[in-house]
Amino acid sequence: MARKTGSHADITGPAIKASALRLFARSGYAAVSMREIAGDVGVRAGALYLYTPDKQTLLFDLLREHMEHLLASWTAAKSGATPLERLETFVHFHVDYHFDRSDEVFLSYMELRNLSPDNFGRIEVMRRRYEAELEAILCDGDASGAFHLPDLRVTTRAMIAMLNGVLTWYREDGHLSRDSIRKMHWQMARGMVQA
Amino acid sequence: MARKTGSHADITGPAIKASALRLFARSGYAAVSMREIAGDVGVRAGALYLYTPDKQTLLFDLLREHMEHLLASWTAAKSGATPLERLETFVHFHVDYHFDRSDEVFLSYMELRNLSPDNFGRIEVMRRRYEAELEAILCDGDASGAFHLPDLRVTTRAMIAMLNGVLTWYREDGHLSRDSIRKMHWQMARGMVQA
DNA sequence: TGTCTATCTGAACATCCGTTCAATTCAATC
DNA sequence: GATTGAATTGAACGGATGTTCAGATAGACA
Numbered sequence: 001m002a003r004k005t006g007s008h009a010d011i012t013g014p015a016i017k018a019s020a021l022r023l024f025a026r027s028g029y030a031a032v033s034m035r036e037i038a039g040d041v042g043v044r045a046g047a048l049y050l051y052t053p054d055k056q057t058l059l060f061d062l063l064r065e066h067m068e069h070l071l072a073s074w075t076a077a078k079s080g081a082t083p084l085e086r087l088e089t090f091v092h093f094h095v096d097y098h099f100d101r102s103d104e105v106f107l108s109y110m111e112l113r114n115l116s117p118d119n120f121g122r123i124e125v126m127r128r129r130y131e132a133e134l135e136a137i138l139c140d141g142d143a144s145g146a147f148h149l150p151d152l153r154v155t156t157r158a159m160i161a162m163l164n165g166v167l168t169w170y171r172e173d174g175h176l177s178r179d180s181i182r183k184m185h186w187q188m189a190r191g192m193v194q195a
Numbered sequence: 196m197a198r199k200t201g202s203h204a205d206i207t208g209p210a211i212k213a214s215a216l217r218l219f220a221r222s223g224y225a226a227v228s229m230r231e232i233a234g235d236v237g238v239r240a241g242a243l244y245l246y247t248p249d250k251q252t253l254l255f256d257l258l259r260e261h262m263e264h265l266l267a268s269w270t271a272a273k274s275g276a277t278p279l280e281r282l283e284t285f286v287h288f289h290v291d292y293h294f295d296r297s298d299e300v301f302l303s304y305m306e307l308r309n310l311s312p313d314n315f316g317r318i319e320v321m322r323r324r325y326e327a328e329l330e331a332i333l334c335d336g337d338a339s340g341a342f343h344l345p346d347l348r349v350t351t352r353a354m355i356a357m358l359n360g361v362l363t364w365y366r367e368d369g370h371l372s373r374d375s376i377r378k379m380h381w382q383m384a385r386g387m388v389q390a
Numbered sequence: 391t392g393t394c395t396a397t398c399t400g401a402a403c404a405t406c407c408g409t410t411c412a413a414t415t416c417a418a419t420c
Numbered sequence: 421g422a423t424t425g426a427a428t429t430g431a432a433c434g435g436a437t438g439t440t441c442a443g444a445t446a447g448a449c450a
Contacts (some may be wrong), residue, residue: 008417008427028308030225034408046410047428055408110305113223150379154371158383161360162353169352176349184345188353191386203397203447229438241440242398250438 013051015041020058025103029059029114059111060119066104067126073097074133083141084195090134091186094163099170099178106167131156138193147193159192208246210236215253220298224254224309254306255314261299262321268292269328278336279390285329286381289358294365294373301362326351333388342388354387 019040023032034055038045052058077093080086098105108127112120135156141147149155163185170181214235218227229250233240247253272288275281293300303322307315330351336342344350358380365376 012427026308028223028225030223031309033406035406043427044429045408046430049409050427113221114226150382151371151375154376154379155383157364158357158360158380161363162357162387165353165356168356176346180346181349184349185353187345187389188350188387191389192357192383194382194386207397228436230436239399240438241400244439245397 009050012041012043012047016043016048016051016058017062021062021103021107024059024062024111025107029111056116056119060115060123062104063108063111063115063119063123064126066101066108067123067130069101069104070097071126071130074130078133083137083144083146084190086137087141087147087189087193087195088186090137091163091189092182094160095166095182095185096178098164098166102167102170105164109164131160134160141193141195147195149193155193159189162188162192204245207236207238207242211238211243211246211253212257216257216298216302219254219257219306220302224306251311251314255310255318257299258303258306258310258314258318259321261296261303262318262325264296264299265292266321266325269325273328278332278339278341279385281332282336282384282388282390283381285332286358286384287377289355290361290377290380291373293359293361297362297365300359304359326355329355336388336390342390344388350388354384357383357387 016037020032020037023037023040034048035045037058038048041048048058052061074090074093078086078089080089108123112123115123135152138147138149138155138159139152142149142152166181166185211232215227215232218232218235229243230240232253233243236243243253247256269285269288273281273284275284303318307318310318330347333342333344333350333354334347337344337347361376361380
């Protein structure tokens, strides 16, 4: 096996994260062993510990990097003057993000309970920050009379739950284009807030 | 330990299912050991095998019984003449069911991937049957002009995803009454179908 | 009172788990 | 060609896992 000093690690490190992400998303954190991840990478289990201190940190780093990327992407994407425009931007962004990074998104809401309490707290802070972005849009729209919400927090969570639903089936319906799914969810979201 | 022939089994059997349900829902199927379940019941691990052939069947039976109960409950509850009334009944039923049996519902959509392929297929058939109940309501409403749906299947799944969202937070907001949550979700569901 | 039998224990089975580490490999450097 | 050091192996660690089963226990019945 070829080994170049200081360069092979640049391959193995990301490869481990990619394999762990895919396997965790497919079978669940608890059901995937370190040997299984190593085998997928093409390496022995011991080698993983050159790149992560333990399995728990491997999961945590995947979720943390995902949340950081999600927040940064939204910060770059957010736009719109009116609450309605801002909500449309959010819905499109959210659905698109789910298409592009389905494993990360799926993992981040399925494996929260396998994080240690400390790590859970850190991820939860970021998750709430993202949720607050939507909540702010809905809040402004409700205040301006553009939306009519039964309850701010409940609507925020219900809308995120609805949008996350794409995750469970989007692979099946190959005949629906991403753009049509995006538009449909925007129509339903607009209905939810009675705009 | 007192033991009455032919009667103690009537206690231990259901106790095992209750413990397994709660522990699986809390920590996940793969993360809960048979010894842990036995300890919760107040029995040794070996005794579990008088009531289930193996761990996999224990999970499957929990999900199967839940789905059978869900379908039977809906059959008993379904009512309404117009699509709008039928939809309202469905939304109220679904939200109420989630309140009353949150562990079962949570388990049934978190642990599907830990079922063997055969068992997964059996549960999936029942899950689709339930989904079809909502789809039929939406289909009739769309045909009669009462609803305006972008896509029948997408709307069905998006609505179930939204309603399932209650599971993730309903414990926190103790200040919201069940009735108010029910009404809010009905308002949002009605908006989603543009009724 | 003694027998029967449903119920449960306690110990064992093979196998897997996450993790550690001395020994090895080999590209890069001198 | 010899040396260096990053990258990886392979074997081992203690412990947990699902499952089995001969034997103990104790209520029910003769």
